[in-house]
Amino acid sequence: MGIxxxxxxxxxxxxxxxxxxxxxxxxxLSGKIAQKICPNILSDLxxxxxxGIYVTCGTNGKTTTNNMLNSFLIxxxxxxxxxxxxxxxxxxxxxxxxLNAKISGKIDCDYAxxxxxxxxxxxxxxxxxxxYMILTNLFRDQxxxxxxxxxxxDILIRALDMxxxxxxxxxxxxVLSASLAKKSNHKFLTFGIKNNYKDNQQSTTEIRExxxxxxxxxxxxxxxxxxxxxxxxxxxxxxxLRPDIDFDVSNINLKNxxxxxxxxxxxxxxxxxxxxxxxxxxxxxxxxxxAKAEGHKLTGINKILSDFKPxxxxxxxxxxxxxxxxxxxAKNPAGFNQNISAVMExxxxxDLVVVINDNAQDGRDISWLWDVDFERFSGANVExxxxxxxxxxxxxxxxxxxxxxxxxxxxxxxxxxxxLTGHTNNLYVLVNYTALYNTRRWLKSKEx
Amino acid sequence: xxxxxxxxxxxxxxLYGDRGNIRCLTKRLEWRGIESNVIEYKLNDxxxxxxxxxxxxxxxxxxxxxxxxxxxxxxxxDFKKYVEDMGVVIAICGGYQLLGSYYKMNDEKxxxxxxxxxxxxxxxxxxxxNITIKSDLFNTPIxxxxxxxxRTYIGKDVQALGKVIKGFGNDGESGYEGVSYKNVIGTxxxxxxxxxxxxVSDYLLTKALSRKYGKDITLDPxxxxxxxxxxxxxxxxx
Numbered sequence: 001m002g003i004x005x006x007x008x009x010x011x012x013x014x015x016x017x018x019x020x021x022x023x024x025x026x027x028x029l030s031g032k033i034a035q036k037i038c039p040n041i042l043s044d045l046x047x048x049x050x051x052g053i054y055v056t057c058g059t060n061g062k063t064t065t066n067n068m069l070n071s072f073l074i075x076x077x078x079x080x081x082x083x084x085x086x087x088x089x090x091x092x093x094x095x096x097x098x099l100n101a102k103i104s105g106k107i108d109c110d111y112a113x114x115x116x117x118x119x120x121x122x123x124x125x126x127x128x129x130x131x132y133m134i135l136t137n138l139f140r141d142q143x144x145x146x147x148x149x150x151x152x153x154d155i156l157i158r159a160l161d162m163x164x165x166x167x168x169x170x171x172x173x174x175v176l177s178a179s180l181a182k183k184s185n186h187k188f189l190t191f192g193i194k195n196n197y198k199d200n201q202q203s204t205t206e207i208r209e210x211x212x213x214x215x216x217x218x219x220x221x222x223x224x225x226x227x228x229x230x231x232x233x234x235x236x237x238x239x240x241l242r243p244d245i246d247f248d249v250s251n252i253n254l255k256n257x258x259x260x261x262x263x264x265x266x267x268x269x270x271x272x273x274x275x276x277x278x279x280x281x282x283x284x285x286x287x288x289x290x291a292k293a294e295g296h297k298l299t300g301i302n303k304i305l306s307d308f309k310p311x312x313x314x315x316x317x318x319x320x321x322x323x324x325x326x327x328x329x330a331k332n333p334a335g336f337n338q339n340i341s342a343v344m345e346x347x348x349x350x351d352l353v354v355v356i357n358d359n360a361q362d363g364r365d366i367s368w369l370w371d372v373d374f375e376r377f378s379g380a381n382v383e384x385x386x387x388x389x390x391x392x393x394x395x396x397x398x399x400x401x402x403x404x405x406x407x408x409x410x411x412x413x414x415x416x417x418x419x420l421t422g423h424t425n426n427l428y429v430l431v432n433y434t435a436l437y438n439t440r441r442w443l444k445s446k447e448x
Numbered sequence: 449x450x451x452x453x454x455x456x457x458x459x460x461x462x463l464y465g466d467r468g469n470i471r472c473l474t475k476r477l478e479w480r481g482i483e484s485n486v487i488e489y490k491l492n493d494x495x496x497x498x499x500x501x502x503x504x505x506x507x508x509x510x511x512x513x514x515x516x517x518x519x520x521x522x523x524x525x526d527f528k529k530y531v532e533d534m535g536v537v538i539a540i541c542g543g544y545q546l547l548g549s550y551y552k553m554n555d556e557k558x559x560x561x562x563x564x565x566x567x568x569x570x571x572x573x574x575x576x577x578n579i580t581i582k583s584d585l586f587n588t589p590i591x592x593x594x595x596x597x598x599r600t601y602i603g604k605d606v607q608a609l610g611k612v613i614k615g616f617g618n619d620g621e622s623g624y625e626g627v628s629y630k631n632v633i634g635t636x637x638x639x640x641x642x643x644x645x646x647x648v649s650d651y652l653l654t655k656a657l658s659r660k661y662g663k664d665i666t667l668d669p670x671x672x673x674x675x676x677x678x679x680x681x682x683x684x685x686x
Contacts, residue, residue: 143463143595147574148509207467211459217515219491358685364578365593367639370468393678397643400674401468401475408677 005105008038012098025437027087031095044105045097046128049112051078053128054290056115057156058136058177060335061283062088064314065136066115068287068304075300076291078110086312089120118152121159129163132293134286138176139228139334140209140371142363149209153180160184169290171282172245173230179214179240191247191289193281196224196232206337207371215240227278227341228334247289249281254345257306262288269298273305276315277342313436315342318443323425325416325443331362331432333371340373343428344380351419352382355389355412355431355439362433366391375402383424388415389435413442449665450483451656454500457508457516458488461543464595466506468640469538472649473502480668482657491515495523497530501656505543507638510553513542517558520546524561531563536656537632540641544626544634545598553598564629565603573597578685579615579637581625586647589613591682592637600636602627609635614683631655644682646675 012030019026034041046053056066063086070082083096093114101107116124135156138149153176160166161184170181172192181188208229213220218237225231234241246264253259258280262269271284284305291298310316318325330336343350358364377385385406387395392408399406409415412435419427431439455470470486477484489495508516531537545551548566551558560567580591590610599619602608608618609626617625617636626635633652635641642649650667657665
């Protein structure tokens, strides 16, 4: 066992180094090799975590929330392990541990902070039982890969059955997350935004999941929506309603970054951040609630949130030949609608590139484009739109049927180049998953 | 001229961009100066079959389909009359399955609308991927995406919508896809179906207008360059 473990860890480290050297993403491969050599490596290493294991699940906001929680805990002086690159299937999780281990097979870690793809929870939990699971939200996502939300919910319930002592930290405003927390019979804490926030740049025609009660099948009644199906709901038939909110938000200000107050049982905490987009309130709130669940003070988090510079293609900005380029990932209708809202928070003239790929990791089925409210761009002061990626022609049609002009250029670099100079110098690039890595690398290489 | 489109239970059956089909129909009418009106029927709403010229029945998850199923029972008789009277229906994926006599899942049997002679049985493994079919009704191949666990078997006396060129189709074995009966089209193709297949859209609109106004109506041609380009691109996808 000892030798195998050493061999597994050293091989993984070498492979990861080699991949980085050749400009490839090597995390998944390192994890895979490590487990091949030493099948029990994840159980072994994770059992050495001293204080607790957090996992983050949910359709949108996993990486942002998880990395934020990780930085909060580091700021509190803890040593952590985190799969911060977003490699969130079994091999990515293994790699996070293995690449942090000493050759001797020891890890020095207070908290593990791990995001997990919902479908992968069943493959990861045999190796460790988390102490906390953050559930950000549940939206429709890549139906050909994951199936309908009903299936994802079933998987999460089965995964939670494997770890009865795990405390859930669930989004109360999302009826699917909150219902799941209740159905699972686990201890749970909730976060949410109790009152309606009226200045919200939100769509009113969005596709909303979970219109019907998960317990009795009746149509739910909503007092208001924050966005998508997130809001205040109750069931007129069986009486199920949004649970009490343990971590609530008030005093929201969306101008020049996000500012708001988090109210919990015995304290009120003012947040000042450099994040943009209403949806990021939920991400900050979830990370805050998760750290508070362990009783941490979090006095230093405003500095972290204000100094925050997006680096992973989530609202990341680049300056190229004097043009401000903002890159943002969106891979499903809820995410895309939130991106459109964030773009609309900027009312100055702008140009737009939308990149849609249909590789395996994006989902081969692009019908979801029609569940996004692209019509809203017609009131967003957008001057030129280029659609790009392998499914540019489908995206072009999507705009055509919204009465919005767009031009298709399948090659992403050519598409972006065309709008970099001689236009508004304010360019938004919205990409789905597999377009992110190369687009980001290319933008980085062009930076002033 | 004007057309009223009835969208049946969009808050339950809306899985694969189905509202794109509605948008496609209304835009193609608008671009020709024809008015349109869309009625979204929710559960428990009374459906008036004299009110609509086209009905769209989309796809939902198994759980949602079961919720709808109870409701369908109430409109079954009127719906049948509408179909026999050459009413236009486009039914996709889950909606297609509901046209038939039943959908048998594992140990449960969901009763269908019995509008068309077909039935569906769930089998091991889902049929997922890009699909292209050739229908005798249209010059251009129809292209889209399919994702279904149910295998649909159509009766001897009803026509399939087309032959599978690439993909699985009704049951993954027969080589046929969808169904065409009177003015009803049922198909597993989403993507959504209509934007990339303008001939299908215009077929539905022509049938509906001709029925409504009691004469043969020919639609003005539109510039479908972008539609055809997306169609041709999609046909090449594996």
